[in-house]
Amino acid sequence: MFNGMKTTAMCQRTAAMAAGLLVGLGGAAYSVAADAPSIGDLQVKYRQAMYTVMAGNFAPLGAMAAGKAPFDAKEAQKRADRVAFVSNMLNEGFPPGSDKGKGTRAKPEIWTNRAEFDRLMQDLQKQTAALAAAAKTGDEAKFKPAAAAAGKACKTCHDKFKTED
Numbered sequence: 386m387f388n389g390m391k392t393t394a395m396c397q398r399t400a401a402m403a404a405g406l407l408v409g410l411g412g413a414a415y416s417v418a419a420d421a422p423s424i425g426d427l428q429v430k431y432r433q434a435m436y437t438v439m440a441g442n443f444a445p446l447g448a449m450a451a452g453k454a455p456f457d458a459k460e461a462q463k464r465a466d467r468v469a470f471v472s473n474m475l476n477e478g479f480p481p482g483s484d485k486g487k488g489t490r491a492k493p494e495i496w497t498n499r500a501e502f503d504r505l506m507q508d509l510q511k512q513t514a515a516l517a518a519a520a521k522t523g524d525e526a527k528f529k530p531a532a533a534a535a536g537k538a539c540k541t542c543h544d545k546f547k548t549e550d
């Protein structure tokens with residue numbers, strides 16, 4: 386009888402603990418799920434990371450092209466190669482559904498007017514390839530207009546498909 390009561394009490398306590406644990410875990414699982422980035426959020430993060438690499442490498446090129454930094458042929462070639470390389474990856478940053486990710490400044494028109502977006506992206510790829518080729522010559526006179534043209538390709542697409550900074 387005593388043992389039986391004890392067992393019952395223990396069972397109840399164990400059951401209560403288990404229930405508490407489940408509620409706790411359930412709550413934790415719920416809050417993790419609520420805070421977890423969506424696939425769209427992650428796609429936006431990846432996209433923005435690529436553009437951060439683009440900007441980080443284009444900045445010294447822009448400075449050299451504008452005469453704000455001395456022309457350094459080796460540096461120009463290194464940065465231009467990177468910009469040209471990453472420009473060929475950017476398309477992967479705009480899969481269907483990634484129009485809705487957290488913090489994006491990409492306009493919905495990218496997904497509704499894809500042909501125009503693709504055209505501007507191809508122009509960027511062409512201009513950055515030309516910039517890399519110009520930088521490779523080591524000739525500042527060839528580098529400067531090529532950098533200006535690549536910067537213009539960036540800006541043309543931003544003006545059309547990116548919301549204001």
Ligand code: ASC
Nearest residue numbers: 440443444447536537539540
């Ligand atoms: C940059 C940068 C851009 C482009 C653009 C070129 O360095 O961050 O978005 O160049 O300003 O016109």
